[in-house]
Amino acid sequence: MERFTRFLKVPNVVARHDPVVQPIYQSSIFRMPDHQVAAATEEAVHPTSYYTRWGNPTVSYLENQLSTLLGCNATLVFPSGMSAITTTLLALVSPGERILASRALYGDTTRFLVEELGRFGIEVDFFDPSRPQHLPELLARGAKVVYFESISNPELRVADFDAIRSACESREVLTVCDCTFSPPGVLGEKVRAADLVIHSLTKYMSGHYTVFGGSVSGWQALIDRIWHKQALYGACIDPQAAWQISQGLKTLELRIARQNATAQLLAQRLASHRHVEQVFYPPLDPRPEVASLAQKYLTGGGAVITAALKGGRAAAVRLIENTEVFGLSVSLGGITSCAEHAQSMSHSMLGAMDASTLSDASVSVPADNLVRLSVGVEDPGDLLRDLTSALELSGMPVATRAVAGEFVKG
Structure with a gap:
């Protein structure tokens, strides 16, 4: 075998003992042991070591950290907060359906709701999450998802989580809450914010202004549904960025x-x-x-x-x-x-x-x-x-x- 070929085939070095810090798997692909495993992994949901657009061990470690921290079944990590928001909503709502959203959101979130979703034939109505008494009336129009922020940006109004959940559960409407402004340590541990919780990991979670990221956490069935859109749209985070966020979470x-x-x-x-x-x-x-x-x-x-x-x-x-x-x-x-x-x-x-x-x-x-x-x-x-x-x-x-x-x- 020629020298350069042998050089490319040098085996990976695996630590003899467990590392204290999760290693960075900076690899886009992973070698499969045989065709049967490869074919089965191709059909799997969110595999951690097949193709990094679908999943990666370093990314999965961060997702497990977030699920534990937030008390959720499962988490997906994205390259930005906006990527988490847009992919989640496009996975949950189809043309001809309706979203109810807070009238006080981050500017680009509002722009996506008003300008982009209209292009997909998705209608959006707005409400005040801190005063959701009119929510049942709006839900009667047939909303599929209610989207809001835990604390509004920039006027810092706190959402009435219990009232929103009560109104939505009676009609089996999904709730999605952007909790970027209320990470653990701000939002009470026993507060159930929504069916799905979104974070811009760029902010408090990473905490050092060195990296972009976003996440959505919630029930496994919903996360699996969103994963299919994430993989299709290519909304995957780089393992290096995931590792940086993972370290930031620890403090x-x-x-x-x-x-x-x-x-x-x-x-x-x-x-x-x-x-x-x-x-x-x-x-x-x-x-x-x-x-x-x-x-x-x-x-x-x-x-x-x-x-x-x-x-x-x-x-x-x-x-x-x-x-x-x-x-x-x-x-x-x-x-x-x-x-x-x-x-x-x-x-x-x-x-x-x-x-x-x-x-x-x-x-x-x-x-x-x-x-x-x-x-x-x-x-x-x-x-x-x-x-x-x-x-x-x-x-x-x-x-x-x-x-x-x-x-x-x-």
């Missing part, structure tokens, strides 16, 4: 505890600041219905605070441009703090949509004075001083801001 409890405590402290201080019109943070929310639902379903407030500033958009932009510890970034849930102007950043895609369509659907568009803050694990005192300094600058006339900025930051 989730520690990170969430720190972020909950710091965010609550900052929310309390912001609520009394003279340049702040209103603070949205579930456990401290001035809206009684939100605070009541937060007390019922949440064990922590999470790392996200949304503040409505006096002075409108100009004040909001001045705030996010004058922070030093809070970076001007669009994401959330990681170890470093960041701030954004919700209307023009995370929800900017709503501005590109037809205004009358959004109005007819009663879709919620963020106000122009909203700043969304994601609290990391930095020193709470440093974060508070950073926000206080930036807030002082946000409320100053333009002519005096530069001089004041030199004084504050010097």
